Amino acid sequence: MEAKNKNAMIIAVKMKSVSFLLLFLLYLRLLGTHAQTTSVTVGGDTVKVGEITTMTCSYTVSTNDALDRLVWFRADADGTPILGNPIVSSDTGETSNGRYSLSNDKDLMISAVEVNDAGNYLCRIITQNGQVADDYDELIVQYLDTPVVTPAQLSVKMDDTATFTTEPVGFPTPITITWIKGDATLDVSDTEKYPNYDATLTIDNVNETDEGDYKCRVENAAYMGVEGKLSNTATLSIGWWE
Known part of the structure; x- marks a missing residue:
């Protein structure tokens, strides 16, 4: 009888251990599911000459990290940023640069759009832990010049x-x-x-x-x-x- 009770106790302890392990593994899985990772998504736009446009930059920062700065660049056809002076940056203390400005949500706003504004724009974020993420999209500018008939x-x-x-x-x-x-x-x-x-x-x-x-x-x-x-x-x- 004693042996049976002892075996039952051992089985109960093992079951509790397995249950605890399963719960712990489930917790880790849920933690990983809800943990944020650093990412950026840029939204392009189509606009006519002379209008105002907004290139959106949606971003998330990893858990236990925070945004340090956000920078907008022009980019080439492959999305490689054209380095040098950025268009506008959140760490300069200035939210505008001529016709370019940062919205409160750090989107890029361009006023009085010109033909040469057409092209790719890249939004890059740098976190306090040194993570870097970026994305780019295209601004399409529609225009129509006044025709000239010759000879007059x-x-x-x-x-x-x-x-x-x-x-x-x-x-x-x-x-x-x-x-x-x-x-x-x-x-x-x-x-x-x-x-x-x-x-x-x-x-x-x-x-x-x-x-x-x-x-x-x-x-x-x-x-x-x-x-x-x-x-x-x-x-x-x-x-x-x-």
Whole structure:
């Protein structure tokens, strides 16, 4: 009887030990699940020229560590920071640098966006324990330049060919071009009269009805309707020289 009781006690102790070990292992697993690691996620943006944009930087810092400083850089196509003077840094005591500034959440804000602001931006954090983490994303800048039609003055002989040209510049592409004569859209459905009517407007067999002022209007996906850009005026006349 004594032997049976002794065995039962040994089994009970072993079961308690196993239970404790299992609970301890579960605790370690849960601790690892909830422990933070140092990481950074940058959010890009698409913006038009002249607008304000915000490149977001979301970060976490490892448990028992803290943020020391956060720095924004321009980055190349592979996300490698273009070192030198950073755009703006949280450790300088200054939250702005010209058109660039840090928000209260340490996001990068760019005012009056310009075409050359397009590209990759990298957010890097350094912790008090010396850990470094970064991420980058792209700022896409949409724009559309005012077109220029050349020549501004064109004189040709009767029945000759007149040619006006423009070079549309903008992003995104494609850029659509609409030619205007006077105050009305030019009807280019007669392809024998107007064999070209894209970046080059060709007018064949010029006569008196073709004389007048010509312009072009350009549009892309970002600048349509009233936001499209209208060119200068180019004038076509018929010369009567020999």
